[in-house]
Amino acid sequence: xxxxxNVSLKPYNTFGIDAKARFFVHVTSEEELVWVLEQxxxxxxxxxxxxxxxxxxxxxxxxxxxIGMMGKEVLEEDGKHTLIRIMAGENxxxxxxxxxxxxxxxxxxxSLIPGSVGSAPIQNIGAYGVELKDSFVNCEAxxxxxxxxxxxxxxxxxxxxxxxFFKQEGxxxxxxxxxxxxxxxxxxxxxxxxxxxxxxxxxxxxxxxSITDISNAVIRIRQRKLPDPAVLGxxxxxxxxxxxxxxxxxxxxxxxxxxxxxSMSEKEVKIPAAWLIDTCGFKGMRLGDAxxxxxxxxxxxxxxNASGGEILxxxxxxxxxxxxxxxxxxxxxxxxx
Numbered sequence: 001x002x003x004x005x006n007v008s009l010k011p012y013n014t015f016g017i018d019a020k021a022r023f024f025v026h027v028t029s030e031e032e033l034v035w036v037l038e039q040x041x042x043x044x045x046x047x048x049x050x051x052x053x054x055x056x057x058x059x060x061x062x063x064x065x066x067i068g069m070m071g072k073e074v075l076e077e078d079g080k081h082t083l084i085r086i087m088a089g090e091n092x093x094x095x096x097x098x099x100x101x102x103x104x105x106x107x108x109x110x111s112l113i114p115g116s117v118g119s120a121p122i123q124n125i126g127a128y129g130v131e132l133k134d135s136f137v138n139c140e141a142x143x144x145x146x147x148x149x150x151x152x153x154x155x156x157x158x159x160x161x162x163x164x165f166f167k168q169e170g171x172x173x174x175x176x177x178x179x180x181x182x183x184x185x186x187x188x189x190x191x192x193x194x195x196x197x198x199x200x201x202x203x204x205x206x207x208x209x210s211i212t213d214i215s216n217a218v219i220r221i222r223q224r225k226l227p228d229p230a231v232l233g234x235x236x237x238x239x240x241x242x243x244x245x246x247x248x249x250x251x252x253x254x255x256x257x258x259x260x261x262x263s264m265s266e267k268e269v270k271i272p273a274a275w276l277i278d279t280c281g282f283k284g285m286r287l288g289d290a291x292x293x294x295x296x297x298x299x300x301x302x303x304x305n306a307s308g309g310e311i312l313x314x315x316x317x318x319x320x321x322x323x324x325x326x327x328x329x330x331x332x333x334x335x336x337x
Contacts, residue, residue: 088118129194233302
């Protein structure tokens with residue numbers, strides 16, 4: 001383990017932004033992490049996982065700690081459920097494939113989500129009607145200020161829609177080192193009603209889908225809609241889907257009869273941010289090397305040499321137009337640094 005100086009973070013963020021870290025270190029164990037956190041020479045520290053949920057708008061004048069702890073293990077099995085513990089540095093999609101190989105259900109709808117396992121609880125990642133919290137048991141984390149180890153239960157994490165304790169009161173105070181999940185190993189609860197999963201399965205001639213069939217359907221859908229970060233820099237969905245009251249929905253329906261929405265409660269609905277952005281005319285728009293993806297308006301992309309500031313400027317324009325057109329504020333899903 002070596003602390004380096006003036007390291008480009010381009011390989012470590014999926015937007016491909018060429019910002020520099022004043023100091024950089026890659027840690028592969030909890031012991032290394034605690035040692036680095038204790039170094040008083042570097043008072044400012046930034047934790048970096050898979051770099052898939054961040055937009056760098058400038059150089060980082062701090063010690064960037066890249067989390068590289070690896071490992072997966074089965075803790076308990078009872079015939080119906082299996083408890084697994086995964087280290088924070090593991091790739092999320094690789095984990096999903098690992099569970100499918102063992103016929104463990106619960107993560108199939110979360111296939112192909114970019115990022116690391118340690119970042120998943122921060123964001124409460126979700127897709128196609130499933131969220132991390134649905135399988136979550138607990139996570140282990142090291143407190144930045146003290147180096148002490150903590151265990152956070154499902155309740156402790158206070159998960160919400162793309163929200164958690166780690167994005168609110170706990171932001172920057174803890175480093176997640178492992179996550180424990182409870183998955184089905186017997187009768188799987190299949191979720192095919194959200195989005196176009198059912199249509200995708202039907203088109204593939206799958207009448208009685210397995211969890212692998214659902215994963216493959218999700219992968220095909222995502223590959224059609226979302227660009228590969230290795231080819232075109234992006235962080236997946238840039239904005240959260242806004243939740244509004246039904247009065248606001250009815251107001252919008254006066255002009256846009258076929259506005260899509262998903263009921264959240266008796267009083268609230270979720271409107272796809274992609275529809276709002278597309279309706280405002282941003283899909284496919286490009287300002288220099290910063291742009292909105294041509295097939296998915298929710299995804300902002302770096303066509304090559306865009307700066308984080310240029311992408312943020314485009315995001316700000318989108319927010320203003322959506323607010324002016326619909327009276328709805330859409331919030332970034334990514335962390336802006």
